[in-house]
Amino acid sequence: PSDPQWTEHELSDLMDSRDQVDAHLVLDIVCKFYNVHPDLLSSSARDRSVVRARHLSAYFLYHLAGLKLGEIARILGRKDHSAVLYGIRKTESLFAQDLFLKKQAAELENRIRRS
Numbered sequence: 001p002s003d004p005q006w007t008e009h010e011l012s013d014l015m016d017s018r019d020q021v022d023a024h025l026v027l028d029i030v031c032k033f034y035n036v037h038p039d040l041l042s043s044s045a046r047d048r049s050v051v052r053a054r055h056l057s058a059y060f061l062y063h064l065a066g067l068k069l070g071e072i073a074r075i076l077g078r079k080d081h082s083a084v085l086y087g088i089r090k091t092e093s094l095f096a097q098d099l100f101l102k103k104q105a106a107e108l109e110n111r112i113r114r115s
Contacts, residue, residue, distance in 0.1 A: 020066045021112055023075060029111050030057045033104070042077025055087035056105060062088055064112055 031038045034053040041054050054076060061072045062084075069081035078084055095102045 021060075021064045021115075023061055023065050023067060025115055026060045026065055026112055027057055027075070029115065030060065030108060033108055033111070042075075052101075055091045056108065058084045058087045059091045059105070060108065060112060064109070 027038055027041065030036075030053050031041065034049050034056075036050050036053040040050045041057060043050075045051075058072050058076060061067045061075065062069070067075075069084045072084045073079070073081050076084065091101075091105075095105065
């Protein structure tokens with residue numbers, strides 16, 4: 001194929017398919033795992049289980065669904081991307097300290113990828 005536009009079009013389809021998952025699926029699986037109602041993720045609730053579910057949802061929406069921080073903020077009812085970034089970074093730092101959380105996250109990731 002000597003047409004660069006055709007080549008670009010065909011390759012763009014391949015480059016964009018990163019096995020991304022649906023955002024609603026991520027929220028549903030994480031909420032069921034932590035027994036948290038999905039509406040609580042976008043609330044101001046600060047219970048440990050709600051915060052954990054909110055931060056892990058942000059983590060998976062970013063890493064598995066490929067959403068941008070601003071999109072995740074909108075889905076989770078946060079003011080802006082900085083709150084989402086904080087949650088993702090906090091989760092990543094906790095993985096190094098809390099092996100139980102890391103194991104839970106691995107189980108959640110498996111469930112998300114299988115669905």
